[in-house]
Amino acid sequence: MKGLVEGRVAVITGAGSGVGQAAALLFTRHGARVVVADIDAARADETVALVQAEGGEACAAHCNVADEADVERLIALAVATYGRLDILYNNAGITVTGSPGKGPKPLVETTTAEITAIQAVNVNGVLYGCKAAIAVFEQQGGGGAIVNTASIAGLIGYGGVAYGATKGAVVGLTRTLAIEVAAQGIRVNSVCPAGMPTRYGGMDATGPQADRVRQSMGSAHPLGRAIDPMECASAALFLVSDLASNITGVNLPVDGGLSAGVPLRR
Numbered sequence: 001m002k003g004l005v006e007g008r009v010a011v012i013t014g015a016g017s018g019v020g021q022a023a024a025l026l027f028t029r030h031g032a033r034v035v036v037a038d039i040d041a042a043r044a045d046e047t048v049a050l051v052q053a054e055g056g057e058a059c060a061a062h063c064n065v066a067d068e069a070d071v072e073r074l075i076a077l078a079v080a081t082y083g084r085l086d087i088l089y090n091n092a093g094i095t096v097t098g099s100p101g102k103g104p105k106p107l108v109e110t111t112t113a114e115i116t117a118i119q120a121v122n123v124n125g126v127l128y129g130c131k132a133a134i135a136v137f138e139q140q141g142g143g144g145a146i147v148n149t150a151s152i153a154g155l156i157g158y159g160g161v162a163y164g165a166t167k168g169a170v171v172g173l174t175r176t177l178a179i180e181v182a183a184q185g186i187r188v189n190s191v192c193p194a195g196m197p198t199r200y201g202g203m204d205a206t207g208p209q210a211d212r213v214r215q216s217m218g219s220a221h222p223l224g225r226a227i228d229p230m231e232c233a234s235a236a237l238f239l240v241s242d243l244a245s246n247i248t249g250v251n252l253p254v255d256g257g258l259s260a261g262v263p264l265r266r
Contacts, residue, residue, distance in 0.1 A: 003030055003031045004030040004031070004237060004238075004241040004242070004243065005027055005030045005031055005032040005086075005087065005237070005240060005241055006030065006031030006032075007031060007032075008031070008032045008033075008086035008087055009032065009033050009034075009035075009078055009082040009083070009084050009085050009086050009087070010027050010032045010033070010034045010035070010086065010087035010088070010089060010240070011034075011035045011037060011074060011075060011078050011085065011087070011088050011089065011129075011133070012024050012027070012034055012035070012036060012037065012089040012091055013037045013038070013063060013065050013074075013089065013090055013091050013092035013125070013129065014037075014038060014039075014065075014091040014092030014093060014149075015034075015036040015037055015038055015044060015047050015091065016036070016038030016039075016040050016042075016043025016044045016046065016047055017038075017043055017047075018196075018229050019091055019149060019193070019196070019229045019232045019233055019236075020036075020038070020047075020089070020091040020092070021047045021050070021229070022229040022230040022232070022233035023089055023091065023233035023236055023237070024036050024047050024048075024050075024051055024058060025047075025050060025051060025054065025056070025233075026230065026233045026234065026237050027087075027089075027233075027237060028051045028054070028056030028057065028058055029054065029056065030237060030241075032086075032087065033057045033058065033082050034051065034056070034057070034058040034059075035058070035059055035060075035061055035074065035077060035078045035081065035082075036048050036051070036058050036059065036060050036061065037060075037061045037062075037063040037065075037074050037092075038060075038061075038062070038063065038092070039062070039063065039064050039065075039092070041060065041062040044060035044061065044062065045060045047060070048060045059077075059081055061074050061077055063092075065090075065092045065121055065124075065125030065126075065128060065129065066117075066120035066121050066124055066125055068124075068128045068131075071125070071128040071129055071132050072128075072132050074132075075088075075129075075132040075133055075135075075136055079136060084136075084140060085133060085136045085137070085140070085144065086143075086144055086145065087144070087145050087146075087147075087240045088129055088130070088133040088144075088145075088146045088147075089146075089147050089148075089149075089236055089240070090125065090126045090129045090130065090146065090147070090148040090149065091148075091149040091236075092121060092125055092149075093121060093122045093125075093149055093166075094117065094118055094121045094122065095118065095159075095160065095163045096110055096114045096118055096160060096162050096163055098160070103160075104159055104160025104161075104163065105160060105162075106161075107161040107162065110161070110162050114162065115162050118162050118163060118166055119165075119166055122163075122166035122167065122169075122170065123166050123169045123170065123173075126148050126170055126173065127173065129146075130146055130148075130173075130177055130188070133146060134146075134181055134184075134186060137181075137184065137186050138184060142184040142185040142186065143184075143185045143186065144185075144186045144187075145186070145187045145188075145189075145239070145240040146177075146186070146187070146188045146189070146240075147188075147189050147190060147191060147236045147239045147240050148170050148173075148174055148188075148189075148190040148191075149170075149190065149191055149193070149232070149236075150167045150170040150171050150174065150190040150191065150192045150251055151163070151164075151167035151170075151192055151193060151194075152192050152193065152194040152253055152255045152258055152259055153167045153168075154167030154168040154169075154170055154171035154192060154251065155168075155171060155192055155251065155253065155259050156258075156259050158194070158258075167192075170190060171190065171192070171251045174188055174189060174190040174249065174250075174251055175249045175251070178248040178249030179249065182248060187239075187240075187244070187245075187247065187248040188248055188249065189239040189244070189247060189248060189249065189250045189251070189252065190250070190251045190252065191232055191235045191236050191239065191251075191252050191254050192251050192252060192253045192254065192255065192259075193227045193231075193232045193254045193255065194220070194221060194227055194253070194254070194255035194256060194258045194259075195220055195221065195226050195227060195256075195258075196226060196227040196228070196229060196232065197226060220258060221255065221256030221257060221258050223256035223257050225256065226256075227254055227255065227256060231254055232254050235252055235254045239252065
């Protein structure tokens with residue numbers, strides 16, 4: 001089905017790679033005009049080039065989501081460039097990486113600086129984005145859709161304590177904010193991916209270990225394979241589209257069945 005977000009204006013953070021880049025491509029394929037935001041300006045430009053090569057419409061923006069003024073400028077840029085704002089995808093996020101091959105960093109080894117940084121991006125960045133976008137939605141008379149990238153780590157114990165704490169916060173704020181703005185016709189949901197090879201997770205999807213990483217991740221999922229960024233982006237597209245017009249406050253797992261329970265061993 002084409003045109004799920006035809007004519008709408010979307011801001012996507014962390015869109016220089018991974019899920020954000022996949023979402024920029026997918027949203028524009030479905031008719032949106034997209035502001036591609038990333039802390040790495042060169043990567044944002046690369047995503048815009050990919051969109052434009054397909055005939056889509058997008059512009060790039062440098063944005064550090066941990067800086068509220070930067071986020072406010074980003075939202076203002078979308079309105080100045082395209083005349084309005086309809087969709088915000090709060091996708092930017094970071095993690096705390098442990099030693100190679102040893103899984104997430106234990107809490108006792110996690111520094112105060114790492115805790116502060118991950119909370120600033122994963123929690124504050126989402127709050128700043130929501131705050132700025134809702135102000136615009138209200139000025140436009142209501143309506144609008146927000147989707148956040150949370151994580152399966154916000155729903156079950158998975159992926160490291162510091163990271164899970166921030167994603168649990170995103171799960172909670174998604175529910176609470178959805179109730180707060182429902183009367184204005186604004187919908188707020190999140191996607192909760194499980195193991196997915198992305199650059200900010202320290203897992204290069206195109207690197208020499210890509211196949212090993214995907215196999216390792218997939219083995220934890222009942223369906224047997226890692227989550228592809230485009231699968232997560234597709235869930236986000238559904239949530240911001242009219243197909244989900246009466247869905248809000250939902251934290252949607254995109255996890256190959258991981259959160260459903262312990263798989264049967266045959």
